[in-house]
Amino acid sequence: MSFHTNSYTIDEAKKKLENYCAYQDRCHKEVVQKLKGMRMIPEAIDQIVTHLIQENYLNEERFAQSFARGKFNIKKWGKNRIVNELKQRDISRFNITTALKEIDEEEYIKTLDTLAKKRLGQITEKNVQKRKKKLADYLLYRGWESHLVYAKLQELIKAP
Structure with missing residues (x-):
């Protein structure tokens, strides 16, 4: 009984990684992990990564x-x-x-507003402080800057 282990030549690995990068933009770290997973040696990994950069598969x-x-x-x-x-x-x-710089500033502020209003509509909490905390937690977790989040809370949730 013989079992086949997956081992790739440099050219096979190059082809596989060209397809991997062409399907969707990748970062160097993902490419290196993928090659390590294919059991490529460090020298081969360097050679393949260099090839992918030169051919603009990896940018x-x-x-x-x-x-x-x-x-x-x-x-x-x-x-x-x-x-x-x-x-x-x-x-x-x-x-x-x-x-x-890919994110338009005006679009960014508009998106925060839409997201905050939508989420606020889903929060059933009656206590004003708890409502604020729930909305703040939601927005901060998603990576919105705290000064923007707190300004939005002031605007949307008025104390009784």
């Missing part, structure tokens, strides 16, 4: 920009959450700053 700035746009537009995340998630992926400060 950390582009990854950061599409990540920021997507998390804001689809998940309605605030900038703090986006920044933290990018940092966890070892994205440079420069690319994080570039990524945040």
Whole structure:
């Protein structure tokens, strides 16, 4: 009985990773993890990553920009959450700053307003302080900056 272990040649791994990166923008960290999972040796990993960068399959700035746009537009995340998630992926400060420029300031404020009003409508709590806390927790968890959150609470929840 023979069992086949998955081992890849450099060219096979390159092809596989080209497809992986073409399907969706990836960060270096994800690509390296994927290659490690394929049991590639460090020298091969370096060679493949270099190839992917040279051929523009792997572009950390582009990854950061599409990540920021997507998390804001689809998940309605605030900038703090986006920044933290990018940092966890070892994205440079420069690319994080570039990524945040993808978010239109006016759209950002409008989204916070819509999100806060929608969430407030779902909170059944009658106590004003507890209502405020629930809304604040919800928005802060999603990464909205505290000064924006507290200004929004003042605007939306009036003390009796």
